[in-house]
Amino acid sequence: MNLPNKLTCLRMIMIPFFVIFMYLPQKWAGYVALIIFIAASLTDTADGYIARKYNLITDFGKFMDPLADKLLVCSALILFAGNGRIPAFVVVIIISREFIISGFRLIAADNGLVIAASYWGKAKTISQMVMIIVLLLAVPGWRPFEIVLITIATALTVISLLDYLIKNKSVLGNQK
Numbered sequence: 001m002n003l004p005n006k007l008t009c010l011r012m013i014m015i016p017f018f019v020i021f022m023y024l025p026q027k028w029a030g031y032v033a034l035i036i037f038i039a040a041s042l043t044d045t046a047d048g049y050i051a052r053k054y055n056l057i058t059d060f061g062k063f064m065d066p067l068a069d070k071l072l073v074c075s076a077l078i079l080f081a082g083n084g085r086i087p088a089f090v091v092v093i094i095i096s097r098e099f100i101i102s103g104f105r106l107i108a109a110d111n112g113l114v115i116a117a118s119y120w121g122k123a124k125t126i127s128q129m130v131m132i133i134v135l136l137l138a139v140p141g142w143r144p145f146e147i148v149l150i151t152i153a154t155a156l157t158v159i160s161l162l163d164y165l166i167k168n169k170s171v172l173g174n175q176k
Contacts, residue, residue, distance in 0.1 A: 120160035
């Protein structure tokens with residue numbers, strides 16, 4: 001197993017610890033969850049960079065890297081919805097987009113196509129990560145800023161979904 005794949009596995013191992021620390025009532029536990037989330041997010045950046053730079057792209061990485069990202073982000077969003085920090089409908093929109101795109105990618109793969117991430121998809125991911133980090137910081141008085149970030153992340157989620165579907169609509173017509 002190469003280094004990028006090990007980083008992806010590490011990110012997946014970090015998720016249960018992130019969730020556990022999010023549930024603990026002590027204030028310090030929230031900071032530990034923040035550190036874990038940031039570290040996990042950085043492994044996402046690192047594994048992609050290393051895989052591309054050293055041509056270490058594998059089928060395992062193509063499948064598991066996006067899955068690890070989705071699990072990390074969705075875990076945080078579900079926990080935030082549970083404690084009222086983010087509206088549940090936002091979480092439903094974001095998770096629905098991930099399921100739709102994953103399904104689309106499976107159809108494409110079944111037809112021998114690989115669909116790369118777009119600019120909008122990358123912007124969506126960055127906006128979600130920044131939003132989650134700001135929500136984890138829980139700075140008093142920042143609620144208006146948090147709402148702006150939630151709105152931006154939700155808008156980019158919808159835009160990236162529409163962009164993806166429009167650019168790849170032929171995938172549905174080319175099924176085996």
